[in-house]
Amino acid sequence: MLAKSSARGAGLPHARCPVNARTRLARRTASSSPQRVTELADGGGSGDPGSGSAAAAPAEKPQRDARALVDAVLEQVRTTDGGISAPPEVSARVDALLDELEAIGAQQTPRPLDNDLLWGNYTVAYTSVARATEAQRRGQPAGGRFRSGVGRALFSTTGLFQSVLRPDVATNKVAFRLFGVLPGYVGLRGRLELVGSGGDTVKVLFDRPVLSFADCLNIRIGPPSSVQLSTTYLDERIRLGKGSRGSLFVFERTAAADAAAMDRVGLERTTPAGVLLLAAMLGAMALGGWGLFRTGAPALQLCGALVWAAAVGMAAVFWKGGIVDGGDEGTQGPQKGAAAPAPAAS
Numbered sequence: 001m002l003a004k005s006s007a008r009g010a011g012l013p014h015a016r017c018p019v020n021a022r023t024r025l026a027r028r029t030a031s032s033s034p035q036r037v038t039e040l041a042d043g044g045g046s047g048d049p050g051s052g053s054a055a056a057a058p059a060e061k062p063q064r065d066a067r068a069l070v071d072a073v074l075e076q077v078r079t080t081d082g083g084i085s086a087p088p089e090v091s092a093r094v095d096a097l098l099d100e101l102e103a104i105g106a107q108q109t110p111r112p113l114d115n116d117l118l119w120g121n122y123t124v125a126y127t128s129v130a131r132a133t134e135a136q137r138r139g140q141p142a143g144g145r146f147r148s149g150v151g152r153a154l155f156s157t158t159g160l161f162q163s164v165l166r167p168d169v170a171t172n173k174v175a176f177r178l179f180g181v182l183p184g185y186v187g188l189r190g191r192l193e194l195v196g197s198g199g200d201t202v203k204v205l206f207d208r209p210v211l212s213f214a215d216c217l218n219i220r221i222g223p224p225s226s227v228q229l230s231t232t233y234l235d236e237r238i239r240l241g242k243g244s245r246g247s248l249f250v251f252e253r254t255a256a257a258d259a260a261a262m263d264r265v266g267l268e269r270t271t272p273a274g275v276l277l278l279a280a281m282l283g284a285m286a287l288g289g290w291g292l293f294r295t296g297a298p299a300l301q302l303c304g305a306l307v308w309a310a311a312v313g314m315a316a317v318f319w320k321g322g323i324v325d326g327g328d329e330g331t332q333g334p335q336k337g338a339a340a341p342a343p344a345a346s
Contacts, residue, residue: 066104070238073097077126077250082142082160084127084152091130098128098232098248101240105233111199112231112239121262122239122251124160131246141247143174145317146186154313156180162251163262164239168192170204170229171265184213188225189266201230210268211318217274221318278318285311 076094080086086094105112112118127141142160145151159175172188190206204227208220233240241249285307292304 066101066235069097069101070235073250074252080126082124082127084147091128094126095128095130095248098240102232105240108234112234113199115234117234117236119164119166120253121163121257121260122161123254123257124162124249125252126250128248141243146174146176150313151317154178154310154317159256159260161257161260161262165263171262173260173262173265182213186211187265195228201228203228207266210266212268213274213277217277218268218271219274219278220270282311282315
């Protein structure tokens, strides 16, 4: 998700380029060998052509319908914490609305990769795995282990963002407060490659995740990874996606996403202080828990066990950069038949 740029309404320059996104990605995909691999979000769609006798009617009615559908989607997902807390009946309603928008999106011209609206900064407003198989539902489709039950208990989420930046960059960011106090984030940066000829699907080859505390203590954790992303509907407010394993995504343009410095995500270098901080936190928790347990007092032993549990939970979230194997969140390691990824900057 390597260039500083943004789209109209999203903090990216809106000057039209002489070469559209699809052509640029096709050239880069054809001329460059795959280098690095992760996964974020994907999608696709098929449509429902409009009908009518007047030439203007088919164009205007779907636009009015789309606006109403987008309003309904955003209203439904507003209090679902990115879809995690949505009751099954709400998820079913939202997923049905997304189906209708996908049908409209299949008829949209220009296609998403030819449309300047693609570029920009987005908040991940909703994700759904209701249509994925049980085996495909491992981990959260956006945020991985940092958005699991344990992850959210330790790393209170304060923002979940994705950006598509000119000329061929995608970035992901999960902002959090560790124990509700220490601000930080985990971020991914990857390169887009065109997939197929439909003008709506890309593969994102991510570098290793970056874990950052207080915007200055950084460390690379986990391996490279990859994801395939299809855009099923696009307008001035939202972008809809569908993952290769069936996950659905709603990305909304927001001021919070514009303020999240998404163009810098993944450019951070590992700092010695970041490594020391992470080692010190885990070490102090392990030793502190052991000290409390050795007192013999039941209450203190319970506290020691809780400290140990928190340390183990943190280590589990950090494992492999928080990426879950086999889900829409990411596929780790070099792709089969691809060159091994170049070492990430540290």
